[in-house]
Structure formats: structure tokens, C-alpha cells
Amino acid sequence: xxxxxxxxxxxxxxxxxxxxxxxxxxxxxxxxxxxxxxxxxxxxxxxxxxxxxxxxxxxxxxxxxxxxxxxxxxxxxxxxxxxxxxxxxxxxxxxxxxxxxxxxxxxxxxxxxxxxxxxxxxxxxxxxxxxxxxxxxxxxxxxxxxxxxxxxxxxxxxxxxxxxxxxxxxxxxxxxxxxxxxxxxxxxxxxxxxxxxxxxxxxxxxxxxxxxxxxxxxxxxxxxxxxxxxxxxxxxxxxxxxxxxxxxxxxxxxxxxxxxxxxxxxxxxxxxxxxxxxxxxx
Amino acid sequence: xxxxxxxxxxxxxxxxxxxxxxxxxxxxxxxxxxxxxxxxxxxxxxxxxxxxxxxxxxxxxxxxxxxxxxxxxxxxxxxxxxxxxxxxxxxxxxxxxxxxxxxxxxxxxxxxxxxxxxxxxxxxxxxxxxxxxxxxxxxxxxxxxxxxxxxxxxxxxxxxxxxxxxxxxxxxxxxxxxxxxxxxxxxxxxxxxxxxxxxxxxxxxxxxxxxxxxxxxxxxxxxxxxxxxxxxxxxxxxxxxxxxxxxxxxxxxxxxxxxxxxxxxxxxxxxxxxxxxxxxxxxxxxxxxxxxxxxxxxxxxxxxxxxxxxxxx
Numbered sequence: 001x002x003x004x005x006x007x008x009x010x011x012x013x014x015x016x017x018x019x020x021x022x023x024x025x026x027x028x029x030x031x032x033x034x035x036x037x038x039x040x041x042x043x044x045x046x047x048x049x050x051x052x053x054x055x056x057x058x059x060x061x062x063x064x065x066x067x068x069x070x071x072x073x074x075x076x077x078x079x080x081x082x083x084x085x086x087x088x089x090x091x092x093x094x095x096x097x098x099x100x101x102x103x104x105x106x107x108x109x110x111x112x113x114x115x116x117x118x119x120x121x122x123x124x125x126x127x128x129x130x131x132x133x134x135x136x137x138x139x140x141x142x143x144x145x146x147x148x149x150x151x152x153x154x155x156x157x158x159x160x161x162x163x164x165x166x167x168x169x170x171x172x173x174x175x176x177x178x179x180x181x182x183x184x185x186x187x188x189x190x191x192x193x194x195x196x197x198x199x200x201x202x203x204x205x206x207x208x209x210x211x212x213x214x215x216x217x218x219x220x221x222x223x224x225x226x227x228x229x230x231x232x233x234x235x236x237x238x239x240x241x242x243x244x245x246x247x248x249x250x251x252x253x254x255x256x257x258x259x260x261x262x263x264x265x266x267x268x269x270x271x272x273x274x275x276x277x278x279x280x281x282x
Numbered sequence: 283x284x285x286x287x288x289x290x291x292x293x294x295x296x297x298x299x300x301x302x303x304x305x306x307x308x309x310x311x312x313x314x315x316x317x318x319x320x321x322x323x324x325x326x327x328x329x330x331x332x333x334x335x336x337x338x339x340x341x342x343x344x345x346x347x348x349x350x351x352x353x354x355x356x357x358x359x360x361x362x363x364x365x366x367x368x369x370x371x372x373x374x375x376x377x378x379x380x381x382x383x384x385x386x387x388x389x390x391x392x393x394x395x396x397x398x399x400x401x402x403x404x405x406x407x408x409x410x411x412x413x414x415x416x417x418x419x420x421x422x423x424x425x426x427x428x429x430x431x432x433x434x435x436x437x438x439x440x441x442x443x444x445x446x447x448x449x450x451x452x453x454x455x456x457x458x459x460x461x462x463x464x465x466x467x468x469x470x471x472x473x474x475x476x477x478x479x480x481x482x483x484x485x486x487x488x489x490x491x492x493x494x495x496x497x498x499x500x501x502x503x504x505x506x507x508x509x510x511x512x513x514x515x516x517x518x519x520x521x522x523x524x525x526x527x528x529x530x531x532x533x534x535x536x537x538x539x540x541x542x543x544x545x546x547x548x549x550x551x552x553x554x555x556x557x558x559x560x561x562x563x564x565x566x567x568x569x570x571x572x573x574x575x576x577x578x579x580x581x582x583x584x585x586x587x588x589x590x591x592x593x594x595x
Contacts, residue, residue, distance in 0.1 A: 125373060128348075131331065155342065159343075
């Protein structure tokens with residue numbers, strides 16, 4: 001079943017509330033890159049991976065690998081909303097004995113599909129999953145989320161060179177291009193531009209979209225289902241900290257949790273947006 | 283049987299297993315002719331993946347395949363693959379996927395290519411990883427048995443193999459027991475723990491010393507992790523003097539592993555024989571074994587000197 005774009009937007013905005021609460025409770029973490037990718041993660045997980053509690057362990061399931069492991073609060077929020085992780089378990093994020101490690105750990109929580117957090121490695125793993133699906137002739141799709149700073153890793157370029165060789169048209173990579181990394185704006189730290197031209201030169205099927213526009217996300221993901229022999233790369237332009245006005249585009253929110261006061265402000269803004277959307281729907 | 287490189291034994295066995303185990307997939311990073319993975323690749327091209335000179339991507343892709351139920355073997359010169367330590371740490375060891383890392387051309391025995399291609403530190407770094415098993419076979423029969431074992435093994439493993447031919451220490455009827463020490467010669471004046479290409483040389487050197495009245499036990503350690511601690515402690519207590527021999531740095535290899543166990547459970551005078559905190563160099567394998575005293579003559583001299591002047595107890 002496909003959810004409506006309005007539903008997806010509502011889910012994502014509700015989960016932004018979860019992300020802020022989780023990070024506030026944890027006292028650390030990465031709000032900027034979690035809020036920038038939640039719209040895409042929501043679109044992929046609900047309407048393309050189609051994850052449910054029932055199919056989470058099915059060997060023939062579509063898979064989503066969060067290569068930018070620091071964005072995992074977005075994935076945990078989705079898994080909780082789907083009932084795969086208990087809602088109150090979200091508040092154990094980053095705490096001792098929690099399955100919700102600061103970066104995803106597959107041996108603790110198999111539903112994250114793989115352990116990531118050391119940047120540049122998840123794409124190779126997703127590539128291997130796509131190769132296995134091809135080898136077995138299974139019509140599975142492998143989705144992988146990478147960050148713009150992550151694109152600076154050498155291993156990413158190994159995989160970007162390799163996936164077209166193996167004609168992995170079942171591999172769909174989404175770049176959460178939020179323009180910021182810990183040490184500053186991506187273009188200043190180590191520019192990745194012209195990223196779409198680089199990917200086309202590497203023989204990928206490339207699309208460039210607004211990563212907060214659910215219609216564009218849906219259209220791009222639909223186009224990426226084609227089996228023309230090329231792996232798919234979606235450059236999703238996003239805003240770091242999207243949804244919380246005082247975090248938006250501010251590098252400093254890459255890797256720190258909001259304090260009590262900031263959490264109140266962030267939740268007020270996010271809840272107002274969710275409530276306003278609910279009124280419009282009625 | 284004459285001398286045979288353990289990489290050749292590996293290639294033959296893996297290609298044979300391809301027939302009975304359809305889940306085996308093999309990756310190489312532009313060294314398939316050297317690692318002998320091509321024996322599998324030419325028989326089962328659909329299950330063989332030429333990854334180009336991309337060791338990190340090979341590690342990750344194999345890990346991804348392992349999550350889909352495949353049994354990957356990834357092959358390269360040992361230092362080129364184990365040198366990607368953090369990728370192995372994250373994508374294989376921590377994820378606990380059943381990938382076997384096959385490192386060939388280990389030790390100074392690689393010869394003429396010189397130090398840049400030589401793995402003298404690979405046991406040390408692989409041994410430090412939780413979840414990682416480390417196996418180094420001594421000859422043809424042991425390599426084949428280890429490969430058969432690893433094809434069914436459900437966790438990360440590192441298999442260390444030689445470029446150069448090695449003499450046979452086991453018969454065809456050899457039974458490989460994972461995690462168990464393999465006693466080759468009895469003795470009570472001391473015990474030699476040896477691993478890999480130097481096991482045969484250690485055995486011959488011990489036989490020479492036997493004729494001079496020095497009665498040394500020789501134990502082959504094919505599984506360096508998990509180590510057969512019980513056997514090592516018992517042999518140390520029974521003989522009172524321990525030598526370790528390896529074509530690897532004495533820092534972090536078999537010698538260190540044995541010393542760690544004994545210093546906690548049965549402190550025993552000991553001597554670690556191997557590469558003494560230095561780099562290798564170019565030369566023929568035999569020439570290098572002579573220069574670095576890992577051939578029969580060199581080991582005989584090193585062992586004799588150690589036995590005559592054991593460390594202060």
C-alpha cells in the first residue's frame with residue numbers, strides 16, 4: 001500500500017518531534033543531519049522499501065542502508081512509528097545497554113540492516129546486497145542514504161566506480177545534500193561540486209531534486225525503479241536542521257543536542273506545524 | 283609430495299568446494315592469478331567478482347553479500363587487504379558477517395617484491411579485532427582442511443597463506459581441529475610453538491638438536507585466534523621453556539599471543555623468534571629466510587642459543 005504524499009509529510013513532521021525529544025533525552029547526537037534526511041527516509045521506508053513489522057525479517061525484503069550513520073535517529077523514529085521499535089525505546093538512544101546505539105549496529109538491532117557510522121562504508125555494503133540480489137535473480141531494491149560530507153571518503157568513489165560495472169540498476173542511492181559538515185560548509189571544507197556531473201561521468205542514472213518536496217521525492221524514486229542497467233543516484237538538496245527554524249542551515253547544529261529551553265522552542269514550532277496541517281486536513 | 287604454496291592448496295580446495303556449496307562467492311582485487319582465486323573464478327564466473335584495485339570496496343561488498351546469505355571469500359595480498367584495517371573492523375568484524383579474508387603472500391617469504399608487498403604485521407592487527415578468527419596453515423593438507431572448515435564457518439575469519447612453496451608436515455589423512463594445537467614431535471626440554479611456513483623448518487631444526495641431546499617438543503599452531511590456551515599452558519608447565527617461531531613480526535604475532543597467555547597463567551622463560559621489529563627487503567625467498575634466520579640452519583642456531591642461555595626465570 002502506498003501512503004499519500006500528505007500522509008508522508010505528516011509522518012515526517014511528527015517524527016521530527018520524536019527526533020528532537022530523543023536527542024534532548026540523550027543529551028548528544030546529530031539533529032542537523034537527522035532533520036535534513038527524515039523526509040527522504042520516510043518516503044523510502046514507507047512507500048518503496050515498504051517496511052512493516054511483518055516483513056522486517058523476510059529474506060526477500062527490500063533494504064535500506066543508512067550509510068550516514070549519524071542520521072540514524074531519523075531511521076529509529078521511522079522504525080518506532082512502524083511498531084518495529086517500541087515508542088518509549090526511542091528514549092534509550094545512546095544510553096548504556098540500548099539497542100539504539102549512537103550509530104546503527106546491526107548485531108544490536110537487525111532492522112537497521114547494517115552497522116555504519118564510520119563514513120564511506122555503507123554504500124559498498126549496499127552494493128554487495130544489490131550484487132547478491134542480482135546473483136539470485138531476486139527483484140529486490142537496495143536503497144542507500146549517504147551524506148554530502150561522506151562523499152569526500154575515498155571508499156565512496158570506489159563503489160561509485162564499481163556499481164555501474166556490475167549494472168546494479170537495483171541500487172538506489174540518495175544523497176542528503178544538506179551543505180554542512182562538522183568543520184563548516186561542505187563547499188569550504190571540501191567541495192563535492194559538480195556532483196551530478198561527476199556521477200553522470202561515472203555512468204550513473206542521476207536525478208537532482210528538492211529533498212523536502214514529497215512529490216519530487218516520489219517521482220524520483222519511481223523513476224529510479226527502471227531497470228536500464230545503470231545504478232540510480234538521487235541528489236536531494238536539503239536543509240540542515242530542516243523544520244526547526246533556529247537550526248536550519250546552522251552548522252553548529254550538526255552534532256549537538258538542544259538544551260531544555262531550545263527543546264521547548266523546537267517542539268512548539270514542530271507541534272504547531274503538525275496541528276496546522278491536521279486542521280487543514282479536517 | 284614436494285613443496286607447494288599454501289595459496290595453491292587454497293585455490294584448488296575453494297574451486298572444488300564451489301561445486302558442492304552454491305553459496306560460496308569469491309572476490310579479488312586484481313590479484314586473482316596470484317592469490318589463486320582464479321581457479322574458482324574460471325570454474326564459476328557468475329560467483330566470482332573482479333573488484334579492481336579497490337580493497338575497501340571489496341570488503342564492504344562482501345559484507346553486504348554475506349548479509350544476503352552468501353559465504354564470501356575475499357582475496358588479495360595479505361597486507362593490501364588487512365591494511366584496510368578500519369574497514370574490516372567496521373564492516374566485517376563489528377557486523378559479525380561470515381566473510382573469510384584470504385591474505386596471500388605473507389611474511390618475508392614473498393621474496394623479490396620486497397617490503398611494500400610483504401605482510402609482517404597482519405596477524406597482529408587481525409588478532410586485535412573482536413569476533414575475528416585467525417588461521418595460518420602449515421602445508422597443503424592443513425590448508426585444504428582449513429578452507430573446508432571456513433566454508434561452513436559463520437563468523438569473520440582471516441586465513442594467512444604463503445606465496446612460496448612449503449614442505450609437507452602432515453599426511454593426507456590429517457584431521458584439522460579448529461582451535462586445537464597440533465603436536466608434531468614429543469619432547470621435554472622445551473616446547474616450540476610454530477605457525478605457517480616455518481613449521482617444517484622448526485621441526486627439522488628440532489630434529490637436529492635431538493641428535494645433540496636436546497629434546498624439544500614441536501607444536502604447530504594453525505589457529506592463532508582462538509588460541510588453544512589449555513594446551514599451551516600444559517606444554518609450558520611440562521617442559522619449562524617456550525619458543526615461538528613465525529614469519530611475522532615478533533610484536534603482536536604468535537609469540538605475543540603465547541606470551542599473553544603464559545604471563546597470566548603460567549609464567550615461563552620464553553624466546554620469540556621471528557622478524558625483530560624491522561622491515562623486510564627484496565631477495566629470493568630462500569635467501570631472505572637465510573638472512574633472517576628462519577631457514578633450518580638459522581632456526582637451529584637461534585634455538586640452540588636460546589636453549590643454552592634461557593631467560594632468567
